[in-house]
Amino acid sequence: MNGTESPAAKLQALFEGHRLTPTQRRIAHSMVRRAADVPFLSSVELAELAGVSQPSVTRFAVALGFDGYPALRRHLREVAPAAGPAVDAGAPNEYQQAVEAEIENLRHLAEALADPEPVLAAGRVLAGSRPLPVLGLRAAAAQAHGFAYFAAKVHPDVRLLNEGGSMLHDRIDAAARAGANALLCFALPRHPREAVDALVHAKESGLTVVTVADSAFAPVAKVSDLLLPAAVGTGLAFDTACAPMLLGRVLLEAMCDDLPDAQARLEEFDTRAAARGLFVE
Template sequence: MENAQDLIERLNHSGKKLSKSHRRIAECIVTHYDKVVFMTASKLGEYVGVSESTVVRFAAALGYSGYPQLQKALQELIRHRLTASQRFEMTSDMDHTQVLNKVLKADIQNIRSTLDDLDVNAFEDAIEKILSARSIYILGLRASAPVAEFFGHYLQFIFANVHVVTSGVSDIFEQLARIDQGDLLIGISFPRYTARSIEAMEFAHSKGAATIAITDGPMSPLHSTANTCLMAKSDMSSFVDSLTAPLSLINALIVALAQRRRHEVSEYFESMEKIWDQYSVYLSKSGE
């Protein structure tokens, strides 16, 4: 199936090939695709002045199995540019049970798609870059900040040279000021991408540091700024970013890295267990 931009291009040149009713739908999509993406087939038909079944037949005529597939193609076209309010509209008409099913099924599909499409060579290359880095910087801003914190938390069990860079009192460039050749910046960003994330990756590259991007696909602006790119699906169901697949990918990186540093990690945890017991960091098995 063509991508969404190709769809708009084809609709622009459809002309007399379409029936009068289908041409009205096509013109509406080309002109108002940012609104059509939130409409059901019934609402689109009402808006254009045709029946719901005509809208469904129009989608089929374009080669889609149904209207939801056409709608998904339009969502792909605009998802990088959606405002928070527009993203919220994607689930505003659903009841709670529908929301539960849609969100969980979307997360499951994101993980499946990530696994199916993952570049194993890029995954292995990322592991080697992390293992060989003198200092590891992990960048995540706004919604990606908790993902960076999670990654950094566990990498600190494996490496002593981990720095998590998130928005805060200190400007990110101050936090990256000492990055240099031999160091590594891992940039994490998903739609809507932050300008600072791209600038930070470019800054690290200018300093001679290696760069890894964890993002959603080849159209991401981070893709071109990184030496290695790991892609995880993050299709959203609302204004909330779906970061389930990125977290699963990061979990896999952590486990693989720990295996490569098995002896050091084992010694570290033996030492930490004594400290945790001494200061009662965790509840005992008896709950005391």
């Protein structure tokens, strides 16, 4: 770690690259807020500060690669500055850092889209499926819902699958029987086992699986025919998914380009919406 960094920046650097649970992120955020004091807190005191249990603090230290909290605290004392302000007033706070991290994720996505062929190929596959099932469970449910909402304006038969349970495979079977030849999946951490199982079933049913995931190495990668990665932000207690959301919209655009009547459907919707006074202008 750079000796000129603020205590908060040093802590942020320590946490980077680790997949932490929401509870562990809460501990991390509490540590950043009290960066100058943390090297001198006991595990019980840190637990009280974060509002978690003492065993959660121990598990947090192990998740960072230490034998336990005492080892983590010794490390923090070694890298803590001997003197100086507890907070660098010129450094971005944790909320700003989260936004900057998302901006960086979008930059990486823009670089990946320099070669548009993977998205164009996925768009062609989805445009040709009647019906088009769109799957997203738990954290990915919102992404699936957003895509399905807009896709339904240009695609004749979009089927949203955003709830798990014993009927999920039945709904995939029903889509396949109705003529579907592809399924779009949004998959974000933490990845539900049920989502992986659903994709295995979709492939066994003859569907081509197109997946928007947080990484090319996500658990769903091995059961996807076309994988489009877009990183999530991990700087807050819960993941932020700006890049996967934008990639979903890009994929939707590519799909529209392969639906010859997409523009006519949009114009028809606008006409009906105006007649109903659906929107406040």
